[in-house]
Amino acid sequence: xxxxxxxxxxxxxxxxxxxxxxxxxxxxxxxxxxxxxxxxxxxxxxxxxxxxxxxxxxxxxxxxxxxxxxxxxxxxxxxxxxxxxxxxxxxxxxxxxxxxxxxxxxxxxxxxxxxxxxxxxxxxxxxxxxxxxxxxxxxxxxx
Amino acid sequence: xxxxxxxxxxxxxxxxxxxxxxxxxxxxxxxxxxxxxxxxxxxxxxxxxxxxxxxxxxxxxxxxxxxxxxxxxxxxxxxxxxxxxxxxxxxxxxxxxxxxxxxxxxxxxxxxxxxxxxxxxxxxxxxxxxxxxxxxxxxxxxxxxxxxx
Numbered sequence: 001x002x003x004x005x006x007x008x009x010x011x012x013x014x015x016x017x018x019x020x021x022x023x024x025x026x027x028x029x030x031x032x033x034x035x036x037x038x039x040x041x042x043x044x045x046x047x048x049x050x051x052x053x054x055x056x057x058x059x060x061x062x063x064x065x066x067x068x069x070x071x072x073x074x075x076x077x078x079x080x081x082x083x084x085x086x087x088x089x090x091x092x093x094x095x096x097x098x099x100x101x102x103x104x105x106x107x108x109x110x111x112x113x114x115x116x117x118x119x120x121x122x123x124x125x126x127x128x129x130x131x132x133x134x135x136x137x138x139x140x141x142x143x
Numbered sequence: 144x145x146x147x148x149x150x151x152x153x154x155x156x157x158x159x160x161x162x163x164x165x166x167x168x169x170x171x172x173x174x175x176x177x178x179x180x181x182x183x184x185x186x187x188x189x190x191x192x193x194x195x196x197x198x199x200x201x202x203x204x205x206x207x208x209x210x211x212x213x214x215x216x217x218x219x220x221x222x223x224x225x226x227x228x229x230x231x232x233x234x235x236x237x238x239x240x241x242x243x244x245x246x247x248x249x250x251x252x253x254x255x256x257x258x259x260x261x262x263x264x265x266x267x268x269x270x271x272x273x274x275x276x277x278x279x280x281x282x283x284x285x286x287x288x289x290x291x292x
Contacts, residue, residue: 001184001187001188001189003173003176003186003188003190004188004189004190005167005173005188005190006189006190006193008165008166008167008190009166009167009190009191009193009194009197010193010194010196010197011165011166011197012161012162012163012164012165012166012167012168012194012197013162013166013193013194013195013196013197013198013199013200014162014197014198014200014201015158015159015161015162015165015166016159016162016163016166016194016197016198017162017197017198017199017200017201017202017205018158018162018201019155019156019158019159019162020159020198020201020202021201021202021205021206021209022155022158023155023159024205024206024209024210024215024221025205025209025212025215025216026151026155026215026216026217026218027148027151027152027155027215027217027218028214028215028218028220028221028222029215029222030222030223030224031155031159033250033251033252033255034251034276037251037255037273037276038276041273041276041277041280042280049149049152050148050149050152051152053149053152053153053156054152054153054155054156054159055156055255056153056156057152057153057154057155057156057157057158057159057160058156058157058159058160058163058252058255058256059156059160059255059256059258059259060153060156060157060160060259061157061159061160061161061163061164061256061259062160062164062169062256062257062259062260063259064157064161065161065164065165072259072260072261073164073169073170073257073260074260074262075169075170075171075257075260075262075264075265076170076171076172076262076264077171077247077248077264078171078172078175078248079171079246079247079248081264081267083246083247084247084249084264084267084268084271085267085268085271086243086246086271087243087244087246087247087248087249087268087271088243088247088249088254088267088268088269088270088271088272088274088275089243089271089272089274089275089278090239090240090242090243090246090275091240091243091244091247091249091250091251091254091268091272091275092243092271092272092273092274092275092276092277092278092279093236093239093275093276093278093279094236094237094238094239094240094241094242094243094275095236095240095250095251095276096236096275096276096279096280097232097233097235097236097239097279098232098233098234098235098236098237098238098239098240099224099226099233099236100224100237101240101250101251101252102195102244102250102251102252103159103250103251103252105237106195107195107198107199107202108202109224110199110202110203111199111202111203111205111206112206112223114224114227115227115229116226116227116228116229116233119229119233119234119237120233120234120236120237121237123234123237123238123241124237124238124240124241124244125178125241126238126241127237127238127239127240127241127242127245128178128241128242128244128245129178129179129180129181129245130241130242130245131178131241131242131244131245131246132175132178132179132245133179133180133181135245135246136175136179136182137181137182143246
C-alpha cells in the first residue's frame with residue numbers, strides 16, 4: 001500500500017460527488033460519462049449541446065490544475081498501443097451494452113439505490129480485478 | 144437563460160474533471176493498482192475505493208433530497224434511467240467493460256479528461272472507445288432495424 005494517496009483520493013471523490021449531485025439538482029441529469037458520450041453519437045435535437053459542453057468542461061480540468069501546480073499531469077500507459085485499442089473497444093462496446101460505466105453505475109446508480117447498478121458495479125470491478133490478475137500475475141505483465 | 148445553462152454544463156464538467164484529475168484516477172496505473180487485489184501487501188492501492196466512497200458519500204446523502212423536488216432547478220423534469228431489470232445483456236456489458244478497464248486502466252471519464260494533457264495513450268484509447276460505442280450502435284440497429292428510439 002506504499003502508493004496509497006488517501007487525501008487527494010478523498011478530495012477528488014468529494015468533488016466528483018458534488019458535481020454529480022449538482023448535475024441532478026440543476027439539470028436533472030445523471031452524471032454518467034459513457035451515457036453522456038453515447039448520447040452525442042446518436043444525437044437528438046436540443047440534447048447535444050449540454051453533453052458536449054460538459055465533456056469540454058471535463059477536459060479543461062488538467063489545464064486548471066496546471067495553473068496551480070505549474071505543469072500538466074503526465075498520463076502514461078502501462079500496456080502497448082495494440083492492447084489499448086482492444087481495451088478501448090471493450091470499454092466503448094461494454095459500457096453501451098451495460099448502460100453505464102464507473103460514474104453512471106458506480107457513483108450515480110448506487111446513490112439511487114439501484115440494484116441494477118449494484119450488480120453492474122460488482123461485475124465490472126470483478127472482471128477488472130480478474131483481468132489485472134491475469135495480466136500481471138499470470139502473464140507477468142507482458143501486454 | 145441559454146447562456147447560463149451552457150455555463151452550468153461547462154462548470155459541472157470542469158468540477159467532475161477536477162475530481163478525476165486531483166484524485167489521480169486519470170493515471171491507468173492507479174486504477175490497475177486498485178484492481179490488483181491479490182497483491183494486498185504489495186502493489187494494491189485502495190485510492191480508487193476512497194474516490195468512489197467520497198463521491199458516494201455526497202450523492203447518497205444528497206440524491207434523496209434532490210429527488211423530492213418536483214423538477215430540477217434549470218429544467219422541467221428529471222431524466223432518470225427507467226430500466227430496472229437485471230438482464231444478461233447488462234451484465235455482459237458490465238463484464239466486457241471491466242475487462243477493458245483492467246486491460247488499459249482507463250474508463251471513459253479519465254480517458255477523455257486526459258486528452259488535454261497530450262497523452263498519446265489516452266488519444267488511442269478514446270478513438271477505440273468511440274469506435275466500440277459506434278459498433279454497439281450498429282449491432283443495435285441490425286437487431287432492431289425499425290427502432291431508432
